[in-house]
Amino acid sequence: MTDAQGPTVLRYTAFATDPAGGNPAGVVLDATGLTDARMLEIAAEVGYSETAFVVPRPAEPDDFDVRYFSPLVEVPFCGHATVAAAVALGRPGTLRFHTPAGLVDVATTPTTATLTSVPTHATPAAPADVTAALRALGWSADDLDDRYPPHWAFGGSRHLVLAVRTRARLAALDYDFDALADLLRAHDAVTAQLVHQREEDVFDARDPFPVGGVVEDPATGSAAAAFGGYLRAIGRVERPRSVTIHQGVDLGRPSLLEICVAPDDPRVTVTGSAVPITG
Template identity: 35%
Template sequence: MLRYFHVDAFAQTPFAGNPAGVCPLETPLPAALMQQIAAENSLAETAFFVPRAGTSAEFDLRWFTPTVEIDLCGHATLAAAHVLFQHLGFAGEQVTFHSQSGPLRVAREASGRLVLDFPSRPPQELTVHPTGLTDAIGATPLRVLAARDLLVVFNSEAEVLALNPNFARIAALEYVGVIATAPGSNGIDFVSRFFAPRVGVPEDPVTGSAHSSLIPFWAEKLGKTELRARQISPRGGDLWCRLRDGGRVDIGGYAVTYAAGELLLG
């Protein structure tokens, strides 16, 4: 029997932001079992964390989509920190998660907003675009760049909203996902959508890890280090962003618990 939380991340009310499953563990589980749990949950990611011996504020953290283990996930990290602060009596104001992408710190501000300290992954311009990209996303972007994910840039929010991607063709591209982005308006610096059918997530509602590439891109383009972002998926979500020295970014947002209970594993 495992404790289990369903948390809507990058949201202040239920039914918005990105839902994540969170399983606090006392001891590690086999990877195959964590993958089965994530598949059963059928959320973009399920996070599993276990305390590090001899520490009170450090945990080992892993994330699983319904089909694979992923190397970096923002919303499920935010959700895991929310569970620690709100449900498990964690008394500090900062927690450190150790992951495939190195140490990830999450700080709690006085307002209740949680701030992720994540690696920056600046995308690099591609002079040759991946074969089939235009057919996969259903439009021709202004620019195409790449880090872990492809980054396709458009003129306007309306163009990003209008995208009707072919998920089978996106899954055939040699990248974890495709980020579509454009300038924002009304106080929002940039907007985005994120498609990752290759790892079992056709369209992700709000993607913290994508902002590891979006923040350095838009910070350079707009000439500012603090930005407001919005992911314009059907659920939608708001992110407060900062480019820091030393190859790091801050990604801030709120989280709300939708459900809490137990997993009965037999």
């Protein structure tokens, strides 16, 4: 869709049922012909952590090419913009998003979407990386929950997973933007997935995103997928497991992400709601 000024950009918030919650995303439903430079320019103008650019495949009505741009860089996959775009398309059923990270199936209703990630994986973070992350975050090794070792985890894009022992430490997040950005960039990662286990299958999360020029994401679907793969990698998925992630609370934009992971499937499903932002 275009107008005299260029493509129409829809604004949705994902992983919430209230426009005041969740993570806002821009959505361009027909980005046919847009250059990389123009997509990056539009994403910067929108100012959200990501904008999804959708290109329909006329011969395959349920298939779409989708790319994701933050205000500073393109990322290979973005979960919240995927949920937003799927709902914005208004096509209940199963859609197929061809992303730079790979094929992502999205089961969609008028208000929700469940994405099935590309295969996830996770590897232990080197001690030097953990030390650098702790320095950037202003944390100490004693803040970490030793039940959950630090890992680099992939769920369409790469994330550094660190678990803390207390919710108070997570709530007090205040980090060195440039130092964390440098560490993440050096490992081709996009966010730090900082988590605290509230209950057995309930976690709180915060996701700094300095690589994209964003201090923090209120909801991060790719990190949620990566976290599911991380749980599987560290042996915490002995049977199919459903996990609830609360994110964005400390930003005043509460978000709810539901993930499902199985011991015999490297893919992870991530479910959330999306609603338009009006006004």
